[in-house]
Amino acid sequence: MPMIKRKWLIGGAAVALIGIVVLVRGFWTSDGAAARSQAARTVPVEVAKAERKTMPVRLTALGNVTPVAGVAIKTQVDTTITEVHFRDGASVQKGDLLFTLDCRQIEADMKRVQAIIDGAQATLEQALRDVDRYTDLVGRNATPIVTLNNAQTTVNVSRATAESNRAQLENLKVQLGFCAIRAPISGRISMANVKVGNFVRQADTTPMATINQMVPVYVTFTVPQKILPDIRKAIAAETATVEAIIPGEDKRASGQVTMIENTVDPATGMATVRATMPNKDELLWPGTLVTTDMTLRSEEGVVVPSQAVQVSQTGTFVFVVKDGVAQVQPVKVERQIGTESVIASGLDGGETVVTEGQLLLSSGTRVNIGAPKVAGS
Numbered sequence: 001m002p003m004i005k006r007k008w009l010i011g012g013a014a015v016a017l018i019g020i021v022v023l024v025r026g027f028w029t030s031d032g033a034a035a036r037s038q039a040a041r042t043v044p045v046e047v048a049k050a051e052r053k054t055m056p057v058r059l060t061a062l063g064n065v066t067p068v069a070g071v072a073i074k075t076q077v078d079t080t081i082t083e084v085h086f087r088d089g090a091s092v093q094k095g096d097l098l099f100t101l102d103c104r105q106i107e108a109d110m111k112r113v114q115a116i117i118d119g120a121q122a123t124l125e126q127a128l129r130d131v132d133r134y135t136d137l138v139g140r141n142a143t144p145i146v147t148l149n150n151a152q153t154t155v156n157v158s159r160a161t162a163e164s165n166r167a168q169l170e171n172l173k174v175q176l177g178f179c180a181i182r183a184p185i186s187g188r189i190s191m192a193n194v195k196v197g198n199f200v201r202q203a204d205t206t207p208m209a210t211i212n213q214m215v216p217v218y219v220t221f222t223v224p225q226k227i228l229p230d231i232r233k234a235i236a237a238e239t240a241t242v243e244a245i246i247p248g249e250d251k252r253a254s255g256q257v258t259m260i261e262n263t264v265d266p267a268t269g270m271a272t273v274r275a276t277m278p279n280k281d282e283l284l285w286p287g288t289l290v291t292t293d294m295t296l297r298s299e300e301g302v303v304v305p306s307q308a309v310q311v312s313q314t315g316t317f318v319f320v321v322k323d324g325v326a327q328v329q330p331v332k333v334e335r336q337i338g339t340e341s342v343i344a345s346g347l348d349g350g351e352t353v354v355t356e357g358q359l360l361l362s363s364g365t366r367v368n369i370g371a372p373k374v375a376g377s
Contacts, residue, residue: 013158042366045357049323050304051301052349056295056344057230058335062245063221063292065284067214068276069185072207075200079105086340092211096183099208101200103179110172124158127151137377149239187213188282214329219244219255221292231260233275234296241252242275244284245291253283257294301334301342308353309333309341318347319354322370326354328363367375 005064005339045265083100086092105220130151137143183189194200219242224232234240240257255277264271275292277284286292309331320329331346347353352369354361 042324042368043326043357043360045326045354045361047320047323047352047369048305048308048355050302050343050347050349050351050353052300052302053297054300055220055337055340056298058337059223059227059231059294061221061223061292061294063219063275064321065244065277065286065288065290065291066218066220067187067212067286068216068218069187069213071184071211071364073181073209073211074204074207075099075101075181076099076202077106077175078201079103079199080336081194081200082195082199084192084196086189086209089188090189090212091185092183092185093192097180098183098189098363099180099181103176105114106176106179106194108151110169110176113165113169113172117162117169120161120165121156124155126164127154127158131155141241162300170267177361179181181208183211184216185213186210187211189276197204214282215279216255217277217286217294219253219275219277219284220272221275222265222268222272225264225271228260228264228271228272230296231257231294235260235370237297238296239295241260241295243293243295244277244278245293246283246288248289249283251281251283253277253279253290274349301344302347303340303342304347304353305340305355306336308355308359311332319358321352321354321367324369326361326363326365326367331351 078100081099082102087096087100092098131148134143134148134151138145138148190212192209193206194208229241235257235328236295238256242255242257244253245253246253255275258272259274259278261272261274273294275294304318309316310318315330315335317328319326321327329346329351330346334342334344336342354367357367
């Protein structure tokens with residue numbers, strides 16, 4: 001019996017050893033296959049060509065739309081509004097009638113003054129006749145000289161009275177003209193702050209309405225003082241163009257830089273720049289905040305799609321594909337124009353860069369690339 005037990009123990013140990021060998025062999029075989037699979041792995045990517053081409057040098061800033069001219073409509077006489085001739089927010093032309101005011105009091109004063117002038121004129125004519133008569137009588141010693149002097153004084157007083165009242169009549173005519181308020185400029189008018197029946201005064205602080213000129217308009221923004229030399233050169237070369245980007249609007253408004261403020265703010269080191277925008281379609285509205293892209297000049301550089309540029313703790317880089325293998329290439333981005341980035345250093349142009357699939361890549365990973373696309377396409 002002991003001999004049989006010993007045989008069973010030896011047999012069991014042999015079976016266990018064979019199982020271990022099989023497991024170990026299977027493990028190494030599986031690991032080796034995994035290693036070979038990892039070594040043979042390729043990552044599908046999309047690529048584009050780094051292209052050398054001419055790109056604009058732009059400066060982006062936050063700007064504000066301001067009207068070239070704005071007029072607050074106020075009365076110059078104290079009276080009542082009888083008619084409002086415009087629709088709130090409408091476009092008006094220079095000379096359009098806006099308000100009609102009650103002018104009956106002024107017309108009555110004009111008639112009264114005219115009557116005074118007529119009376120003074122009649123007195124003057126009578127006094128002139130008296131002067132002629134008394135001059136003849138004095139020459140014949142038929143009347144004292146004082147009578148002639150009194151007649152001459154009456155002439156002077158009547159003439160002065162007539163002239164004074166004529167001046168007053170002219171002033172009343174001017175005031176009568178104020179009763180018809182017309183648009184002094186062309187533009188878009190605000191809502192009327194007063195309506196028919198309201199009594200308006202010269203001393204009122206709130207304007208009756210406001211007109212803002214809409215064509216053209218200004219876009220004003222600030223830039224760092226270190227950019228001023230480039231801006232001044234661009235203005236001299238007539239290349240300093242501006243595009244205004246309106247929030248929520250697909251269209252862009254274009255214009256030309258026309259003015260740099262004559263001082264730099266010493267507190268901020270910023271200078272105010274103003275561009276004149278034609279605004280024929282009234283795309284820009286006074287008071288709107290816009291993003292301004294000012295083009296200073298155009299320069300040649302290496303350009304890649306912005307999505308090809310990656311950021312790490314050590315800086316920016318791109319994956320360059322050569323012979324089916326992706327390699328990390330550090331780059332320095334000079335500026336970004338739309339969906340493209342201008343590379344200052346790191347690329348010479350003509351390289352194939354990865355634009356999609358970077359998350360699965362590391363330096364040395366084999367890639368499966370499609371047809372290269374031109375940058376910006």
